[in-house]
Structures are given as C-alpha cells and as structure tokens.
Amino acid sequence: MASTSETPNSIFHAAQKGIVEDIIHFISQSQSPNSQGCGGYTPLHIACAFGHTDAVKTLLLHGGDPDRKTEDGKTARDVAEGKGFSGIVELIEGVEWKKERDDCLR
Numbered sequence: 720m721a722s723t724s725e726t727p728n729s730i731f732h733a734a735q736k737g738i739v740e741d742i743i744h745f746i747s748q749s750q751s752p753n754s755q756g757c758g759g760y761t762p763l764h765i766a767c768a769f770g771h772t773d774a775v776k777t778l779l780l781h782g783g784d785p786d787r788k789t790e791d792g793k794t795a796r797d798v799a800e801g802k803g804f805s806g807i808v809e810l811i812e813g814v815e816w817k818k819e820r821d822d823c824l825r
Contacts, residue, residue, distance in 0.1 A: 729745060729750060730742060730745035730746065730750040730751075730752065730754070730762045731754075731756050731762055731765055733745055733762070733774070734762035734763070734765040734766040734769075734771070734774055734778065735765050735766075735769055736769075736771075737766065737769060737771030737773065737774045738774070739773050739774055739777045742762070742774055742777050742778060742781075743777065743781070746781050751782075752778045752781050752782050752783035752784075753782065753783060753784050753787055755787075758789050758790050758791070759788065759789040759790035759791075760789050761783065761784070761787055761795070762778055762783065763775065763778045763779070763783040763784070763785065763787070763795045764787075764789060764793070764795050764798050766778055766795075767795045767796075767798040767799040767802070767804065767807055767811075768798050768799075768802055770799075770802065770804045770807065772804075772806055772807055772810060775795070775799075775807050775810060775811070776810060776816055779810075779811070779816045779820065780816060780819060780820050780823065782820075783795075785811050795811060796808055796811045796812065799811065
C-alpha cells in the first residue's frame, strides 16, 4: 500500500503527472516540495524522472531543492540525466529559474 504522501491527492502524484496547477495547490496547502517519499525521492526527483519540464520549473521556483539526494545518492539532475532529459538538466543547471525565484521573493 502506498504511503499517504504518495496518494493521488498529493504533490507527489501531481509531480508524476506534471500537473502544475495541482503542484501549486498542494504547496499552498503546506505540502513541501522537499518532502521525501519512497527511496528518498522528492516531488522534484519524480517530475524529473517523468520529463515534466514545467513541473520541474514550478517546483524549483517554489523552493524545491535540486541538491537533495535520494537514498541511493541521486540528485534531481542525476535522475533527469539518467532518463535522457537534457532539457531538464540544462534547466536545473541554469540560472534563469534562480533569478526568477529571487525576484518573486523580493
């Protein structure tokens, strides 16, 4: 049975499906973009694994930590690279999302 953090009404499910509106909703309901589920995967890791670029950017903009590691030591970038999602790797490595996040926090 799935843990409650990974049920359909969670940020994990929204990240897997790439539904940006739901990700924002769950964050507004105090579900952390850095919470860890099975294997230490965060919603950011999951969005990377499924190739959802818009979901990855949304999670990053809302505080998702790209340096957080899974239980087997993988960052979100590592997951995206392993799946061949070079656009997501470039997004994570880039500075544009950091500038945009910083502008929103001011």
